[in-house]
Amino acid sequence: MSKETTEAATGAKRHGGRYIYEELRKQILTLKLKPGMPLDEVSLAAQFGLSRSPVRDALARLISEGLVTILPNRTLLVTPFEIEEFPNYISALDLIQRAVTRLAALQRTDDDLVRIRAADAAYLAAVGTGDFQAMSERNKAFHMAIAEAGKNPYFISYYEKLLGEGQRLLHLHFDYIISTACTSTRLGRDHDEMINAIEARKPDEAENAAHEHTMLFQRRFLAYLQQNLTEKMSVG
DSSP, X not given: OOHHHHHHHHHHHHHTHHHHHHHHHHHHHTTSSOTTXXXXXXXXXXXXXXXXXXXXXXXXXXXXXTSEEEOTTSOEEEOOEEGGGHHHHHHHHHHHHHHHHHHHHHHOOHHHHHHHHHHHHHHHHHHHHTOHHHHHHHHHHHHHHHHHHHTOHHHHHHHHHHHHHHHHHXXXXXXXXXXXXXXXXXXXXXXXXXXXXXXXXXXXXXXXXXXXXXXXXXHHHHHHHHTTTTSOSEEO
């Protein structure tokens, strides 16, 4: 057993299902566990040195977040992502991102604004380190701070699922994003217009900034694909 596997098993025994959930989620979002890869309760229980019960609980949570899929025959697999579905994903992300950002401009409190700015500062710090995992987690936390400022639990729940899917797409082309940004500061400044519009309580400007933010993500991802046309069109 490798040192990494031993440490993982020790951590799992100490923290149980929570550790398994966090570890599997990290591996899915960073594409260590590829889209479409099958998952087996028995094998995972052996890997983490635990019974199947905490593994089952962790998988159930990942299913609820849309990161793991259960097929009609009860087979479990990392949720696939078909590149052909990217336009549908962008359409959904654009609508919900515009809505939550507009609501934040209308509903935010001073405390909400403090949390939004703190989340953006944490994201900027992660950009400075070049740690892709930290960047995607801090980026999601920033957008969730905006959603929570909008005070609509239905939007918050759906938006979180979309952002989780987006984290996997970000990891596919992080290298491209970094190489095409002039500086890390330029990359990190993607959020400024949304923050300023929310602070000024200007919902139209906030919504427009959110739309432009989604379009920037789309342009970067499509440019990345154009540089990788020899790869399969299906991610999984």
